[in-house]
Amino acid sequence: MMHVGFWLWVLLLALAPASPVHGADRPQVRVTEGLIAGEWRGDxxxxxxxxxxxxxxxxxRWRPPAPPEAWRGVRKAAAFGAxxxxxxxxxxxxxxxxxxxxSEDCLxxxxxxxxxxxxxxxxVWIHGGALLRGTSASPLYDGGEYAKRGIVFVSINYRLGVLGWFAHPALSAESPEGVSGNYGLLDQIAALRWVRRNVAAFGGDPANVTVMGESAGALSVAYLLGVPRARGLFAKAIAESPNLxxxxxxxxxxxxLAAAEGTGAVFAKTVGAKNLVALRAVDAERLTGAALAARFVPQPTVDGAVLPGQLVDILDRxxxxxxPLLAGFNSGEVRSQRALVPxxxxxxxxxxxxxxxxxxDLAHAWLRLYPASDMEGSLIAATRDAVYGWASERLVRAQxxxxxxxxxxxxxHCYEAARARDLCAFHASELPFVFGRAESGLPPNWPAPGAAADSDLAEAMIGYWASFARSGVPSAADLPVWSAYGMEEAYMHFTDRPVADRDPLPGMFELHEAVMQRRRAAGEQWFLNLGPSAPPLAGSSAARLRP
Structure with a gap:
């Protein structure tokens, strides 16, 4: 006769709650490198x-990303990487x-x-931060609300600053392709390839991937659209506040702009590195600090191998x-970026x-949009449009x-805390709404939304974004139909609620497109080259007055 304790154990087992799927306390998934164990958060x-x-x-360091090494046993995947x-x-x-x-070990x-x-x-979410700062571990980028809506949400890290966007003649010489720089962009492509190989193990469809980013992440999305080796790795794109x-x-x-290799060679001298061995031996944080002091600008490089040309030229061709593409910008973008404003x-x-x-001859159009009666407000609006508004509309028009x-x-959209600090619809302020959590995960200095209308708008925006990821069409139940841009220049205006409208800022795109075309033809930078102190435009009557 079996001991009564055995039957008590059987009874307790029968009454116990069902085990999670995979029969483990932690959800487990097998990826190409081995078995990983995450954690449950509700369902x-x-x-x-x-x-x-x-x-x-x-x-x-400063090489294209290599595949990760395989591991034995079960790898814990409960904590964010560095x-x-x-x-x-x-x-x-x-x-x-x-x-x-x-850490440099951050991919x-x-x-x-x-x-x-x-x-x-x-x-697949690509964080912002001017290609200099940011991390996928930010609470602002929690993908839980998307997962609740049936989406597999992936966020990535990629190399930043001088460690991710540094070109140098010696690096090009050791490269089989004869190029350097663009390591951060190559990281993003490597992450998308990993997703293509592994996302089905999490229940995702590798043929239905949307790449999504904000600010530098949106800039990255724009370049992924133009980079041939990213073809086929995503089926849709979302760009929030891009620039071109x-x-x-x-x-x-x-x-x-100076040649990227030349900029890199000058920087190497500032840290006293005589060769690549010495440069690679410099502490990563020291390099980053030196680059910040030297005003090194992390950005893509047109190298003919990874990036074949300027993105505006790629779009024109x-x-x-x-x-399919969803893109846009915020009405108060540079209210939190005053250093950009002339x-x-x-x-x-x-x-x-x-x-x-x-x-x-374009001055009349400029003064109509940005009048002298409110110079500060006009220059804030002009900077917003020259950097973000024109770029968003140009991407949409190209597609x-x-x-x-x-x-x-x-x-x-503005709310009391943002209005009190003159930060209505500031750069990145759409993120709490796009992530469906208007009041949670905010950085400590962020003006916090707090009204019921804010929660309603967050529910609406994540609904549009999630439906676009599903089908390529942004739609939400009981909300306005979001028409494609098309000939009518349709757009969605997110104020306290979504409002479908046409032509967001009449004349804005046409003015900044004309300015870009002339500066490009003259071989001049058009980015942030604006305002009453900007050089005269080539081909205009003002240019003919140049000494």
Whole structure:
């Protein structure tokens, strides 16, 4: 006769709650490198800190990402990986977050997935931060609300600053392709390839991946559209506040920018490195600090191998990826980026004279959009439009011209805390709404939304974004139909609620497109080259007055 304790154990086992799927306390998934164990968050499976590439340290610094090594047993994937090495934000910045652990060994990604998913749509999130700062571990980028809506959400780290966007003649010489720079962009492509290989194991559909980013992440999305080796790795794209600057060429000056290799060679001398061995031996944080002091600008490089040309040229030739696109910008973008805004002249007469000198036959259009009656407000609006508004609409127009579904938005929502700090619809302020959590995960200095209308708008926006990831069409139940941009220049205006409208800022795109075309033809930079002190435009009556 069996001991009574045995039967008691059987009874307790029978009454115990059902075990999670996979028969484990932690959800487990097998990826190409081995078995990983994440954690449960309600009915969601969350996996953090998964390596998608080998650590780019030592001799691997400033090389294209290599595949990660396989492991034996079960790898814990419950904690975020280290942030890529970067300088801290100033403590009074609206974007400041407490410093997280940093390392060059930072090429990891995170996955939020429904408990059960089969061929679910996938979003791959690329964080912002001027290609200098940021991490996928930011609470602002929690993908849980997307996973609740049946989407497998992936966020990635990529190399930043001088460690991710550094070109140098010696690096090009050791490269089989004869190029250098663009390591951060190559990291993003490597992450997308990892997703293509592995996302089905999480229940995602590798044929239905949306690449999504904001600010530098949106810039990255724009370049992924133009990079041939990213073809086929994503089926849709979302770009929140992109820009379309001219970027350096690898070996020769262009558009007022020094050659990328030349910039790198000068920087190497500032840290006393005589060769690559010495340069790779410099501590990563010391390099990052030196680059910040030297005003090194992390950005893509036109190298003819990874990036074949300036993105505006790629778009003009319709050589970009043929995928549906959702893109837009915020009405108060540069209210949190005042350093980008040109200084206003002493008086309205000086302002108007400067605009006429700089823009010639386009001055009337400029002054109609940005009048002298409110110089500060006009220069804030002009900077917003020249950097973000024109770029958003140009991307959407390019996809529409190629016969692809393309959707434009303007985020114009303000709330009490933002209004009190003159930060209505500031750069990145759409993020809490796009992530469906208007009041949670915010950095400490962020003006917090708090009204019921804010929660309603967040529910609406994540609904549109999630439906776009599913089908390529942004739609939400009981909300306005978001029409494709098309001939009518349709867009969605997000104020306290979504409002479908046409032509967000009449004349804005046409003016800044004309300015870009003339500066490009003259070999001049068009990015932030604006206002009453800007050089006269080539081909205008003002240009003919140049000494």
């Amino acid at each position: 969601l499976r969350v996996f953090r800190g998964i390596p998608y590439a080998a650590p780019p340290v030592g001799a691997r 942030a890529c090495v970067q300088p801290a934000y100033p403590e009074d910045s609206v974007y400041f977050e407490p410093q997280m652990p940093m 990891t990604l995170n996955v939020w997935a429904p408990k059960v998913a089969v061929k679910a749509p996938v979003i 600057r001219a970027v350096p060429r690898l070996r020769e000056p262009a558009f007022g 319709q050589e970009q990826a043929r995928v 200084k206003a002249p002493a008086d309205a007469a000086t302002y108007e004279a400067g605009i006429k000198r700089s823009y010639g 529409a011209a190629a016969g692809l579904p393309a959707y434009l938005y303007l985020f114009d």
